[in-house]
Amino acid sequence: MRIQKVIIVGAGPSGLILGLLLSKQGIQVELLDAGAELDKQPRAAHYASPAAYELARAGVLEDVKARGFLPQSFAWRKLDTTFVAGLNHAALPPDYPYKMVVLPLDRLGKLLCEHIQRQPTAEVKWSHKVVRIGQDQEQAWVEIETPTGLQRSDADYVIGCDGANSTVRQELFGPEYPGETLNAQIIATNVYYDFDRYGYWDSNSIIHPKNWYMAARITTDGLYRVSYGDIPGLSREEYLARQPQRYEEILPGNPKPEEYRITNISPYRLQQRCAPSFRVGKILLAADAAHLCNPFGGLGLTGGIADVGNLFDALMGIHKDLADDAILDKYSEVRKRIWAETIDPMSRENFRRLHDQDPDKARENDEFFQLCVKSETDSELAKELALGLDVLRHDMTQYYTK
Template structure:
C-alpha cells in the first residue's frame, strides 16, 4: 500500500501487548509513523495467557505479515465438545463461507504471538517501540496529544491510542472515563501442561460438573508442543501454593490425564471481570482492548475483540489524518467498537450466569437444563459453555447503508456465520491478484456484479472491480449471494458498507460518503 507522506506528528500507542502491536503495524501499512511506549523494561515471556486466535484476527495479522506464521505454528481445531459429568452432550464444527485462508481457530500462546509481532515491528521503520517508558500524565489540544513520562520528559503525538491493558485505572481516571461493571467471586486455576493425550489435539473440551471438579467447570484447550491449557473453576479463597505443596494439584491434574508423565509449564489463578468504559473516544485519544473492556474468557472474546478495536482505529486515524475523511469518522470508532464491547458483555455475562448462577432460581434452571440435555435436543441448545468469538456485525453503524432486501437476521446459531450483507465481514476467497479480504484492506473496494466496474471517485484509495474479472470461478460471488446488477461497497477493514441494486454512480458515491462519515460531518455542520 502506498500513500502520500504523513505530515503530522506520529501516533502514540500506549502499551506493547498484542493490541498495541497490531495498532502500530496497521498504522504503518497506511504510512503512519507510531511511537509505542510500554512501562515494562522488556517483554515478559511468561505463560500462555490469551491462546485462542479467531480466523478474522489471523486475517488482520496476515495483512502485516504475521497471520500465516501464527497459524502455522499454532494448533488448529475445528470442533468444540461439551460434556456433563462424563457424558458428551453435543459437539459442533464451524461453518465456512467462501474459501477462507485460515481455520476457524488456532491455539498458540500469547507470548509466542507477541514474539512474532515483535519481529514484524523490528522490520518496520515506521514503528518506534520504546520499553521502560511509563506515562504518568496526558494532555491534549486542538493540534495533538502530549504525554508526560515518569522521568519528567514530554513526548508529542498527533493522536494517542491507549492499549495499556486492564490495569490502567489512573489513566482512565485522568481521562474522566468510567469503567462500569462487576467482578465474579469464583476464581479460575490455569495450568499449561505438557503431556501426551492422544485424540485431544484438535478439539476444545468443556466439562460441566465432572466428578474430578464437582459442582464446577473445566475447560481444556490443545496448544503447540504437546501442551494442553486446562482451566478449572475454583472457589473464592483458593490457595494454589497450598494445593501444590499438599500434592492436591498433582491429583487434580491426574484426574484428567491419568497415570502418564507430565510437566507443568505455567500455572496461575485469575478472577473474571465484566466491565466496559463509557467512552472509547476522548477527543484525540482512543481506548482499545482491555483498557476499554474486560470480559470473561469463555468464548475467547478478549484479545480477538481487542485486535478488531485496533483495526477499526487504524484505518479511521489514517483517513482522518490524511484528510480523506472528517473528524466525525473517529466518533464512529466509539459507536462501532462500544457496541461490539456491549455485545461481548451480553454474551459472556449470559455464559457466566449459566456457569456460576447468581441465585437459586438460575441454579435450579442450570441443573434442569444439564439433566435434560442428555436426551433432549431442545435442552442442549440452552446449555451455555461459551459462545466462541466472532466478528462483530456493524449493521446499526452510522457508516452502513441498509439494504431492505438483505435484512440482518440476528445472531446466528453458534458456530455459524450470518449471510453476507451490509455490516457483515466480507467472506474470504481466493481471487485474481490475491485474496478478497486482502484486496479490501488496501482501501475502499467496490465490487460490481457484471462485466463493467462502475466509475468511482473519492478521497483516499478506492477501487472498482468487476466480479466477473476478479472472481472467474464464482467462489466469492456465491459466498456473497450477489445478484445481477448489484454493487457491493467494502470498507478498509473488510466489512461490507453497502449493497446497492442497479445503482447510478451517484448512489455509489453516496454510500462511500456515508462510509467515511462525510454525511455525518455535513449534518453536524448544518445543526450547528
C-alpha cells in the same frame, strides 16, 4: 489531515497489531511499554475469525498459522468425559482464509515484535511507563517514566492499549472501571498432559457445578491450556498449593503431579467491564484498556483485535482525508455497542453454561447445544456457527464521507 505520528501506550498484542497496521502506512508510531519485556503469563491463545482478518491485514496471519495451528473441534463434556455437544470447524471451506487460529499469547507477541522491528517508522520502547497524559488543540502528549528519568512525548493521537489497569483510561475517567467482578475464580495453567488418551478434542469444556474447567490444546507439541475454577478469595500462594488436589479431582485419570508438567500457572478474577467512552478528543482506548470479559469463548482479545482494526480504518479515513475526526466518535459508539450487545452477554452465557446447568440435561435443554446437535447433520448451520463471532466485525469505511 495527514497524521504524522501516533503514540501507542502498551506493547501487548493490541498495541503491537495497531502499531504494525499504522506503521505499514508510513505513519510514525512510538510504542511505549512499562514492562522490561513481553508479558509471559498464560492468557489468550485462540483468535477467532474477526481477529484472523486483522492479523491478515497486518501481514502476520501466515506466520501465526505457521507457528500455531487451526483448531477443528470444540466439545462440551460431563466430568466423566462423556460428550454432550460439539462444534466442528471442518464445515468451513478449506480455502476460507480467516479460520480461528491458535498461538499462545507470548509467542504471538514475539512474532509481532519481529514484524514491527522491520518497520522503519515504528519504534518500541520497553521500560517506558506512561504516568500522565494530556492534550490541547494541536497535540496529545504523554509523560513517561524511563530508566533515565521523566520524559515527555507528543503526537497527533495517543492510544491507550495498556490493558486492564490502563493508566490512559484512569487519567481520562478516574480509577473506577464500570462493571463488575464475577464471584468466581479461575486458575489458568499451561500443562503437558496426555488428554488424547481420553478422546479429548482440540477444545473441551467440562460442565459441572463445582469442577467445571476448560482444557484446550494450544500448541502442536501437546501443550494444553487448562483453566479451572476454585474457591474465590484465597491468596495466590493458596491457589498454587491447591493445584495438585484440584487437578486430581477434575482431570480425566485423576493424575498425580508426576503424570503431568505445568509450565505456567496464574489465578485470574473474572471481570465484565467497559469504559464510559473509547474517545476523548485526541486520546483513544482499545482492547482490555476499553473493555473486559471473562475468557470463556475467547472473546476478549478477539474483540480487542476487532477494535484495533476499526480504529485503524477510522484513523486512515482521517489520514487520507476521506473522513473528518467525528469518525472517532463513531468508533467509540460502535465498539461500545458491540461490547454491550454481544461480547458481554455472550461471554457471561459461555461461563454460565459451564457451571449453572444440569450436565445430564444440558444436551436437551441448552439452546446453544440444540443448535450444535442440529449442526451435526446440517452443514450450512455448522458453517454459520463456526463463523458466529463475525458479529464482532464492523465496516468503518461506510462512515467515510468523501
